[in-house]
Amino acid sequence: MQNLFWIVGLLLFISACTSNATPLADVDSLPTGDAQRGAELFTQRINGAPSCASCHTLTDVQAAGPGLAGYSQRVATRVEGLSALDYTYNSILHPSSYIVDGYSNLMYQQFRNKLNNQALADIIAYLLTL
Ligand code: HEC
Numbered sequence: 001m002q003n004l005f006w007i008v009g010l011l012l013f014i015s016a017c018t019s020n021a022t023p024l025a026d027v028d029s030l031p032t033g034d035a036q037r038g039a040e041l042f043t044q045r046i047n048g049a050p051s052c053a054s055c056h057t058l059t060d061v062q063a064a065g066p067g068l069a070g071y072s073q074r075v076a077t078r079v080e081g082l083s084a085l086d087y088t089y090n091s092i093l094h095p096s097s098y099i100v101d102g103y104s105n106l107m108y109q110q111f112r113n114k115l116n117n118q119a120l121a122d123i124i125a126y127l128l129t130l
Helices: 002-018 037-043 069-076 084-091 117-127
Strands: none
Touching: 037 117, 069 084, 084 117
């Protein structure tokens, strides 16, 4: 019985150590983003996730996802009560919570488990320059 106690404890400990669950910061607590670095990250696979560029062009040409030309202007008023910054944070971490008109819920859902705070802040900073 006591052995079982230790085994369960050990398993819990191991799963706590191996889960990639450092929660990301709230939008207001993110570090300062580096837009140039964000531009690089946009075209790269991060921790096995597909790159943003594989689904988004930087023009108004549609791919799987919306083209991002004029992005920052467009999204400032997209959802009532959400600034462009809030909207972008939410779009990356919780893509299903708002589906852009004319698109399907196809955005990769796991960025919240793949990005760290700095990468997230960098990508957001970049998108807000578009
Ligand atoms: C597998 C394809 C795919 C990948 C990869 C992807 N997206 Fe998307 N994205 C979509 C689709 C489809 C939509 C539109 C549906 C929706 O609103 O979720 C979308 C919507 C968005 C929107 C909202 C656009 C708007 O006009 O309101 C943002 C912002 C966005 N994606 C950013 C990103 C970023 C940043 C990355 C990389 C970290 C990324 N996406 C990776 C498919 C993708």
